[in-house]
Amino acid sequence: GAGVSQSPSNKVTEKGKDVELRCDPISGHTALYWYRQRLGQGLEFLIYFQGNSAPDKSGLPSDRFSAERTGESVSTLTIQRTQQEDSAVYLCASQISSTGSYNEQFFGPGTRLTVL
Amino acid sequence: AQTVTQSQPEMSVQEAETVTLSCTYDTSESDYYLFWYKQPPSRQMILVIRQEAYKQQNATENRFSVNFQKAAKSFSLKISDSQLGDAAMYFCAYRSARGTYKYIFGTGTRLKVLA
Numbered sequence: 001g002a003g004v005s006q007s008p009s010n011k012v013t014e015k016g017k018d019v020e021l022r023c024d025p026i027s028g029h030t031a032l033y034w035y036r037q038r039l040g041q042g043l044e045f046l047i048y049f050q051g052n053s054a055p056d057k058s059g060l061p062s063d064r065f066s067a068e069r070t071g072e073s074v075s076t077l078t079i080q081r082t083q084q085e086d087s088a089v090y091l092c093a094s095q096i097s098s099t100g101s102y103n104e105q106f107f108g109p110g111t112r113l114t115v116l
Numbered sequence: 117a118q119t120v121t122q123s124q125p126e127m128s129v130q131e132a133e134t135v136t137l138s139c140t141y142d143t144s145e146s147d148y149y150l151f152w153y154k155q156p157p158s159r160q161m162i163l164v165i166r167q168e169a170y171k172q173q174n175a176t177e178n179r180f181s182v183n184f185q186k187a188a189k190s191f192s193l194k195i196s197d198s199q200l201g202d203a204a205m206y207f208c209a210y211r212s213a214r215g216t217y218k219y220i221f222g223t224g225t226r227l228k229v230l231a
Contacts, residue, residue: 031217033219035221040224041223041224042120042122042207042221042222042223042224043161043207043209043219043221044221045218045219045220048217048218050217056217056218058218059218089159091159091161093161104163104166105163105219107160107161107162109158109159109160110159112159
């Protein structure tokens with residue numbers, strides 16, 4: 001497809017369960033970002049990947065959160081032992097490159113996570 | 117650390133009228149980018165307009181324009197001839213031009229367009 005896709009679009013889980021969220025970036029985009037958006041709030045940076053460089057994990061809120069990306073392809077965000085405060089929309093964005101001159105960031109439609 | 121502040125949680129505008137959304141930011145950097153994003157109920161974030169800090173000229177995109185005041189660290193968005201389709205959440209965002217490439221987002225302004 002032409003855009004960033006995310007799956008699932010909605011996920012309901014029970015407290016304590018692990019969840020895995022997926023992001024398919026635009027082909028050729030070397031940079032990939034994950035954000036969390038709580039209800040009525042702005043976007044909170046979680047992590048970003050740039051090519052084969054070490055990811056910037058400075059936004060991950062706890063060690064229950066982790067993310068992986070193989071090369072310049074799919075990324076997965078994993079939340080272990082989910083808590084109710086993890087309920088939010090998780091947005092993924094990709095960009096041709098985050099270095100050099102400006103390149104536009106393209107967002108996916110997000111995954112709405114509800115932890116009961 | 118950089119911060120972005122949007123002090124208007126909600127704004128309303130009559131169709132065909134003009135509305136201005138406010139954004140202020142704090143940074144010690146001289147080289148950076150500023151953005152306005154639109155998020156309709158579909159959740160899809162869409163870039164509306166961007167401004168490079170080194171450019172003095174205000175960016176414009178059709179009905180959307182910005183008032184960039186670098187010294188005041190202000191970056192407001194003006195929407196002219198408002199349309200029903202403009203109704204959405206609008207987020208102001210900051211990104212350094214070097215070093216960290218994280219985007220810092222404001223908390224958003226919900227724009228309602230009245231018919």
